[in-house]
Amino acid sequence: MTTVTDRLDSVRTTSAKLPGAWRLGLARGGLEVRAFFRQREQAVFTFAFPIVFLFLFASIFSDDVEGAGITASQLYVPAMIAAGIMSTSFQSLGISIAIERDQKQLRRLRGTPMPPAAYFLGKVWLVLVTGLLETAALLLVGTVFYDIDLPTGVGTWLTFGWIFVLGLTGCALLGIAISSVPKSGQSATSVVVLPFLVLQFISGVYIAIDTIPDWMLNISALFPLKWMCQGLRGVFLPESAAVLEQAGSWEYGRIALVLGAWCIGGLVLCLLTFKWKSRRDG
16 A cells, blocks of 8 residues: 555656756747757748749839839738738748647647647747748848848837737638548648638739729738738838738737737637547547
């Protein structure tokens, strides 16, 4: 009886010494980041894709935008930054988590003492690091090659900060939620990339916002990408460019409202849909 009691006390002591979810999440984030950069092809493709598309579209469409005081090349820079943020969060998590679930990695993790929150915190650190690096790379290209002026006021940088944080958070939560849709890891890319590609065309990433039909803009307004593009245009383009927007202004209040709503709605979707096992496992 004494032996059993001693063993139970030992288990309790060991459990009490386990790190908390925040510390484990930070460690998990480090593992996620290292694993991401060890897959060199994936890392190069992730960072190079929006930069290559920026070069392509900015080279093809480089004329002045009438009445806006900017060139078409400058118009693409903030749009590609928004697309890059969504790519490193929504697309990356939607595909990677679906593959991890299909390979039973999530099921094995769920069976360990690690708190579930630590797994998601690790993903948050991953998308934060990759999102910041992607944004920095696109800003470097934009300032060097396309005459984008970086903001000089603290208020403008704060605006950039909350758009970045809310946009990244909402897209990451949406990516976690959509990861439960694919039936297998093999189909994850098709399921996630298609809606993301459509959103890029109707949200003003590849096509100037003033040439997109209103009904398409109304559909894109239901999702975060359109508002991220609009907000970042307000940050990095002169005030004269606001005439190109559907409402003729940057609408920062509405941007904050929509992105904030997606953060809350995305969290609810995750809680309702996330599964540690694939549907094939029962």
